[in-house]
Amino acid sequence: MTDSTQLSSRQAHALFDILTSHATLTEIENLKHTRTIATFGPPLQPQPSTDERPSSPLLRILLQSFILDLPGFRNVTSHFWTDSVVPLAKALDNSNLSESYDKASVGIRRTLSTAIASIVESVSRGRLGGYPKKSLKQDSLYDQTNPEHVVRAWDDFLQRIIYGDLLDKMFVKAAETDKLSDHESVVQAAHQYALIIIISQVLSAENTELRKRVKQVEQSKDALGKSQLDLLREYSSKPADEQQKIREESESKSISIATAVLSQSTPCPSLSEQTHKNALDYLSLHLSIRDREQLIQVLCHSSPDLLTTTIRELVSVYDPIIRALHKAVDLGSGVTDAQSFLDDLIALAHIDSSKSTTSKSSTKPAHVPTVKDFVNLLQKHAKSSHVFIHQALKNGKELSEWYHEYAIHAISQYKQQEERNSEIEHGEGDAKTASAAGDFTPFLTSLLSSLQNPNDRQICLAQIDAHASFLDSLAQRSKKSMDATVRSSLTTTTTAPSNNAAEEQERGSPGIFLLKWQHFIDATPITPGPTNDGKVRTGKSKSVKEKSAVDVEGNIGAAAAAAGEVGGDGNEDGELEPPDVGRVLEVVGPGFREELARLVDVRKKGDGK
8 A cells, every 4th residue: 555544446346345254244144143142232222331342233224224214114113122022032042052163064054144144234235335426428328239238238327316306217217108108217227237136045844744754863773872863853952052062072073063973972982984974964853843843833723922022023013015006006917927926936946857868978067047048037027017016106106106115215325425526537447436335435544544553554555455456356256147147138039048157157147246145145154064074174175065056855956066176175277366455354354343332322322212
């Protein structure tokens, strides 16, 4: 850094990304602890201790900015939070649902939490730093068949929504017509962009099938002894602190979680490779069974009935909106359209492993639906959503006013506090970064400059620069994927599955947040397996991906093959590896969290929320 008091635009953007990514994922993961709920602050605790730091300052800022003012939701009472949401959250936390590390696969909870984090981190950067303002050409036309036009249209669309009057125009036009073609060119192209940024994952489970697999493991020729099976089964019901101690022993001694559990009774148990594998499967199955039993207990059999109470109050506050919608929209046709969409979606997302083919040299998996397939599906059903919105805005004047007012409020959260005198810098790849850190740039600069140890500052800058290069690579890959997806989506307008799943898998899905979601999942620590020399695996390991794709009946579907035939349990060729940013998080992270806590306090004093 040429000036010790100034971060470049590229460095500020990278540092902002590091801090918000880590803070978001950490806060979401920590929601599984009851102490997080106890120190969350408003609205979960109307009168928190003034000298206690909030456990989730970033999530509180987003909750206050976007959720609490939603039409309907803004009318819930404080009792909804204290008497319904908090007890339900604590009940789920106390259930001690299993960790991916113990199950030797990336679980549903980890998948969902990382998916949420990959979206929330982007929203949080916009909320904290603001969306950078730039000058626009008036009445620009956008070619929806040109990927560059589609991407530029999305940015211009946000510019005009946040800093212009496009939001008002869209509400007026949607009330006049149900045709997308009647909207401005920028809206049509932005609509195309939004159809492309999609993701789908279907997960399900049944305890009956899981128990069948338990019996198969118990009766196999490589089965463990009864006392060993008992130890593995009992682990699933141990308190969280006891499980954590065994988990730490597994990591420190480079042994699998199953070996660590069995070691509690028999030091250094000798297991064959197949018996070791069975032990891991047996433990994973019992963890899955207990998870489902606990969820059923909390959601269906708790006393008082927490879920029903929560739903009842939500229905009550949304009753005016439901009634207004009923008057404005033909709900019968809307339900029919929704059912038709869901039928097509389920048919498309279903992977029939029975259609895979096997030869002596290779196995060809059944078709795995691609982004192109989902884009075609959304394009097919887009008209029905336009009709629904048109009817709601044309016939429901009060409904339109409620959501127009909220949309203006939500969009205002992205306006930068100070408009820059000069236009922002644009570029691609490793060129200049457009957004830097917005309103947060001066704070990040002062935070890094305040480091007393010159060596810390030098290490941090090196890690920031490495992360900036990583983000450049993600942006390049996302742009390449977007180009390919836009062009391929134009080749057909039907929902018939495409035949280039392998090609699409190789190039990845468009959208940086999807790529970052994958990196969140890949970083998940997983217990050592029976054949990898005691090394702690991660979500990107081939064996973990295959285990994660096994269904409740024990079948390895097409998704397992798609998880990666390339490489072993190491890195795959061409995979983007996030650089080490540990020192940045260690010496800069605490100051960032302090600033988030300060912003929460400022907002609380300003509006009482």
